[in-house]
Amino acid sequence: MKAVITVTGKDTVGIIALVSTECAANDVNILDISQTVLGEYFAMIMLADVEKLKIPFVEFADRLAELGRAKNLDIHVMHEDIFNSMHRI
Amino acid sequence: MLNTSDILETINMIRQENLDIRTITMGISLFDCVSENTGRLCQNIYDKITRTARRLVPVGEEIEKQYGIPIVNKRVSVTPISLIGGNISPEGYLKVAHTLDRAAGAIGISFIGGFSALVHKGFTVSAENLISVIPEALSETKQVCS
Numbered sequence: 001m002k003a004v005i006t007v008t009g010k011d012t013v014g015i016i017a018l019v020s021t022e023c024a025a026n027d028v029n030i031l032d033i034s035q036t037v038l039g040e041y042f043a044m045i046m047l048a049d050v051e052k053l054k055i056p057f058v059e060f061a062d063r064l065a066e067l068g069r070a071k072n073l074d075i076h077v078m079h080e081d082i083f084n085s086m087h088r089i
Numbered sequence: 090m091l092n093t094s095d096i097l098e099t100i101n102m103i104r105q106e107n108l109d110i111r112t113i114t115m116g117i118s119l120f121d122c123v124s125e126n127t128g129r130l131c132q133n134i135y136d137k138i139t140r141t142a143r144r145l146v147p148v149g150e151e152i153e154k155q156y157g158i159p160i161v162n163k164r165v166s167v168t169p170i171s172l173i174g175g176n177i178s179p180e181g182y183l184k185v186a187h188t189l190d191r192a193a194g195a196i197g198i199s200f201i202g203g204f205s206a207l208v209h210k211g212f213t214v215s216a217e218n219l220i221s222v223i224p225e226a227l228s229e230t231k232q233v234c235s
Contacts, residue, residue: 034093045096058154078157087095
């Protein structure tokens with residue numbers, strides 16, 4: 001199962017480190033990253049393999065959201081199927 | 090393969106344009122709850138709903154988080170009550186409405202549907218008894234739909 005992690009907010013030092021550290025700690029393999037910085041705003045989309053995730057998916061999503069809140073970032077972890085269902089027939 | 094604009098479009102729909110799943114519904118047959126005693130009927134209905142749908146809300150919330158899309162209402166729909174009420178009185182039907190409400194409250198759902206009668210081929214006594222207490226049933230309960 002793959003998940004899409006999105007991060008939006010004001011650009012600061014260590015955003016990718018923050019997310020990737022949490023991923024590594026929970027055995028989540030990062031497959032692809034795309035990011036854009038528009039002025040002082042930062043948007044990142046990460047595709048990750050959560051097959052070997054050590055904790056329940058919902059808990060992982062909550063943890064990242066919590067980490068994001070502490071740094072004023074909006075972090076969402078969503079199952080990739082929602083995007084496939086929305087855009088593929 | 091997913092592309093960035095598809096992902097951003099979906100996220101925009103959910104966060105900015107309030108795209109959501111309006112309702113998930115669990116259908117429960119109450120035919121096996123039938124009893125000639127109203128108290129027993131109510132107990133059977135309460136037990137069956139709270140047993141079979143006890144995880145509806147937590148599982149619904151799990152799905153919301155997994156896919157990142159809100160599910161606004163979690164609902165249960167049951168066999169039309171006039172089909173399982175048999176010869177019970179209007180007061181009996183009122184008790185059933187309260188039982189449905191209590192069961193809905195116990196499992197935390199938003200609505201419970203099925204306090205209804207099928208009359209497209211004519212009214213039975215049972216259907217008339219149920220319909221006669223609909224105003225009371227709806228005014229005295231919180232989650233019952235009719």
